[in-house]
Amino acid sequence: MGTSELxxxxxxxxxxxxxxxxxxxxxxITAQGKKDLTDLVIxxxxxxxxxxSFMVPFDGNTLKNFGVILILSVGIQIFCAILAKTLYRKVKxxxxxxxxxxxxxxxxxxxxxxVAEGVFGSMGLALASVYLIPQRIVMWSAGVSYFAKGNxxxxxxxxxxxxxxxxxxLVGIVCMLTxxxxxxxxxxxxxxxxxxxxxxSMMVIGTILADVKPREIxxxxxxxxxxxxxxxxxxxxxxxxxxxxxxxxxxxxxxxxTAMPAASTTAILAAKYDGDAIxxxxxxxxxxxxxxxxxxxWSMILLKGI
Numbered sequence: 001m002g003t004s005e006l007x008x009x010x011x012x013x014x015x016x017x018x019x020x021x022x023x024x025x026x027x028x029i030t031a032q033g034k035k036d037l038t039d040l041v042i043x044x045x046x047x048x049x050x051x052x053s054f055m056v057p058f059d060g061n062t063l064k065n066f067g068v069i070l071i072l073s074v075g076i077q078i079f080c081a082i083l084a085k086t087l088y089r090k091v092k093x094x095x096x097x098x099x100x101x102x103x104x105x106x107x108x109x110x111x112x113x114x115v116a117e118g119v120f121g122s123m124g125l126a127l128a129s130v131y132l133i134p135q136r137i138v139m140w141s142a143g144v145s146y147f148a149k150g151n152x153x154x155x156x157x158x159x160x161x162x163x164x165x166x167x168x169x170l171v172g173i174v175c176m177l178t179x180x181x182x183x184x185x186x187x188x189x190x191x192x193x194x195x196x197x198x199x200x201s202m203m204v205i206g207t208i209l210a211d212v213k214p215r216e217i218x219x220x221x222x223x224x225x226x227x228x229x230x231x232x233x234x235x236x237x238x239x240x241x242x243x244x245x246x247x248x249x250x251x252x253x254x255x256x257x258t259a260m261p262a263a264s265t266t267a268i269l270a271a272k273y274d275g276d277a278i279x280x281x282x283x284x285x286x287x288x289x290x291x292x293x294x295x296x297x298w299s300m301i302l303l304k305g306i
Contacts, residue, residue: 005118007292007296009111009114009115010111010288010291010295011292012198013111013198013202013288014288016198016199016202016203016206017202017203017205017206017209017285019203019206020202020203020204020205020207020209020210021206021207021209021210022206023203023206023207024206024207024210025210029207033207034207034208034271035271037200037203037204038204038268038271038272039272040200041200041201041204041268042164042165042268042269042272043164044164044193045193045194045196045197045200045201046164046165046197046201046265047164047165047167048168048189048190048193048194048197049109049193049194049195050109050136050165050168050169050172050194051168051171051172051175051190051194052172052190052191053109053113053129053132053172053194054129054133054169054172054173054175054176055172055175055176055182055187056125056126056129056130056176057126057179058176058179065123065127065247065249065250066126066127066130068246068247068250069127069130069131069250069253070130070131070133070134072131072237072241072250073130073131073132073133073134073135073254074134076134076237076254076258077104077134077135077138079236080103080104080138080233081104081138081142083103083228084099084101084103084104084146085100087099087103087228091221094275094276094279095221095276095279096146097147097270097275098266098270098275098276098279098280098283099221099225099283100146101139101143101146101147101263101265101266101269102229102263102266102280102283102284102287103225103228103229104135104138104139104142104143105135105138105139105143105262105263105265105266106135106229106257106258106259106260106263107260107261107262107263107264107284107288108128108131108132108135108257108260108263109132109136109263111260111261111291111295112131112132112256112260113128113129113132115256115260115295115299116128116253116256116257119252119256119299119302119303120249120252120253123249124249124252124253127249127250127253128257131253131254131257132257133169133173136165136172137166137169139263139265140163140165140166140169141161141163141166143269144163144165144166144269147269147270147272147273147275148273201264201265201268202264204267204268204271205264205267205268205281205285208267208271208277208278208281209278209281209285211278212278212281212282216282217282217285217286218286219279219282219286222279222282222283222286222287223286225262225283225287226261226286226287226290229259229261229262229287230259230261230287230290230291230294231259231294233258233259234256234258234259234298237254237255237258238255238302241254241255251302252302252303255298255302256295256299256302259291259294259298260291260295261284261287261288261290261291262283262284262288263284264284266280266283266284267280267281267283267284
């Protein structure tokens with residue numbers, strides 16, 4: 001994938017967000033409609049997309065690389081979770097869950113998979129799908145708990161464990177490990193619904209952004225976070241991979257996916273659980289804008305290591 005294709009992929013995200021913003025400004029999507037769209041994404045579209053993303057070839061020939069990238073991804077998630085717990089203690093209360101979630105959850109699901117395939121080919125896509133397993137589990141368990149504040153810990157755990165996206169992760173893992181073949185009508189339905197994820201998620205963010213003034217997009221705390229998300233975290237992963245001597249393809253996929261902007265679900269979950277959805281939307285937008293520069297640079301660096 002060349003620089004122009006990478007930029008085109010990310011510009012498509014902004015076009016979809018602008019459409020959501022336009023329809024919300026025109027009140028074609030009402031306040032209630034925004035809430036309904038958010039529920040539709042979380043309870044149907046995202047789960048279908050997650051299950052479908054796990055349906056990748058899984059055989060002995062790629063088992064070693066799959067194992068290495070899975071262990072590496074687990075380590076990255078643990079490291080990010082520790083950072084999320086320690087870095088934002090003095091941050092404004094309403095901003096803290098947004099930054100914590102955006103630290104453990106990048107936009108690897110949407111941007112990462114096509115970018116990994118475009119830069120590293122079909123094996124890059126397969127490795128990316130395995131890399132995403134720990135992140136999907138964390139973002140729909142610990143990640144959701146940052147926003148879903150119940151009356152007690154047991155209530156929060158119950159809401160997280162029964163979350164449709166966590167259930168989708170479990171179903172997806174079973175499908176991948178067993179290599180089960182779903183009936184064609186079910187497989188096509190999952191694909192068709194899951195393919196709506198990009199458009200619907202970006203449009204929901206656009207409806208949230210309708211309440212944000214353009215001059216307020218630039219935020220010092222988000223600029224600092226962007227440096228962490230797009231430069232420092234992938235730099236740490238790159239250094240570890242080089243130091244340990246991990247295969248160049250595994251290194252490339254791991255670093256590239258770590259360098260993705262904040263997950264679009266950051267804004268969606270903030271809206272769902274009455275968090276600071278505007279601040280979360282600014283976080284998604286600004287990190288995505290800056291990734292237009294960071295992603296091509298990382299891609300060129302990583303390709304030289306293969």
